[in-house]
Amino acid sequence: EPEVTQTPSHQVTQMGQEVILRCVPISNHLYFYWYRQILGQKVEFLVSFYNNEISEKSEIFDDQFSVERPDGSNFTLKIRSTKLEDSAMYFCASSPRLQGDFSNEQFFGPGTRLTVL
Amino acid sequence: SQQGEEDPQALSIQEGENATMNCSYKTSINNLQWYRQNSGRGLVHLILIRSNEREKHSGRLRVTLDTSKKSSSLLITASRAADTASYFCATDVSGGYNKLIFGAGTRLAVHP
Numbered sequence: 063e064p065e066v067t068q069t070p071s072h073q074v075t076q077m078g079q080e081v082i083l084r085c086v087p088i089s090n091h092l093y094f095y096w097y098r099q100i101l102g103q104k105v106e107f108l109v110s111f112y113n114n115e116i117s118e119k120s121e122i123f124d125d126q127f128s129v130e131r132p133d134g135s136n137f138t139l140k141i142r143s144t145k146l147e148d149s150a151m152y153f154c155a156s157s158p159r160l161q162g163d164f165s166n167e168q169f170f171g172p173g174t175r176l177t178v179l
Numbered sequence: 180s181q182q183g184e185e186d187p188q189a190l191s192i193q194e195g196e197n198a199t200m201n202c203s204y205k206t207s208i209n210n211l212q213w214y215r216q217n218s219g220r221g222l223v224h225l226i227l228i229r230s231n232e233r234e235k236h237s238g239r240l241r242v243t244l245d246t247s248k249k250s251s252s253l254l255i256t257a258s259r260a261a262d263t264a265s266y267f268c269a270t271d272v273s274g275g276y277n278k279l280i281f282g283a284g285t286r287l288a289v290h291p
Contacts, residue, residue, distance in 0.1 A: 093277065095278070095279075097279075097281075103283075104267075104282065104283050105267065105269075105279075105281040106281070107279060110277065110278055120278075151219075153222060157277065166271065166277045168212070168224065168279060170214075170221050170224070171221060172220065173221050175219075
């Protein structure tokens with residue numbers, strides 16, 4: 063069964079460093095998302111992406127964050143200058159979202175645990 | 180309360196018993212989805228119920244949706260130790276780009 067994959071599974075970085083989290087969505091999906099979950103807290107929406115552009119972003123997704131689909135398969139989240147509070151599990155999700163159907167089942171990857179020291 | 184609030188926060192039952200978790204939300208939705216998360220792991224999609232549906236079944240799972248009360252429930256019948264996990268409801272808010280708003284979750288412990 064197709065699944066969303068994410069690499070790395072765990073990333074440790076120093077405060078102020080740039081990190082890139084990578085995701086390979088399910089191949090025929092058109093909508094892509096990043097969420098994060100700080101330890102012990104809710105899963106929070108960061109950004110949605112469709113047709114090579116951001117369709118919606120949350121307040122968390124400030125200028126330090128960017129997303130890209132550099133080729134036909136990868137979807138990346140970049141954090142330019144990491145802060146301690148960026149430490150969290152980052153989940154990528156994708157959805158087929160059939161045309162005319164406003165219900166989308168989102169399939170999540172296993173997550174990347176980011177630790178900022 | 181915030182969008183997608185589950186109760187109880189924690190539930191402890193014996194194997195074979197049924198587990199019921201509730202979720203309330205505040206705004207209009209396209210659909211509501213339930214996810215499961217084993218400790219420190221990814222989110223597994225369990226079931227999606229559309230705003231025009233009232234009840235849905237999948238195996239041992241039964242989900243209900245009451246849009247007049249803005250609430251949903253997830254019932255797991257004949258629970259097993261392997262059902263031990265956190266369960267989250269997530270609402271797909273009307274008028275949005277299908278971002279999901281998650282609740283804080285219910286931690287379910289099923290004891291053998």
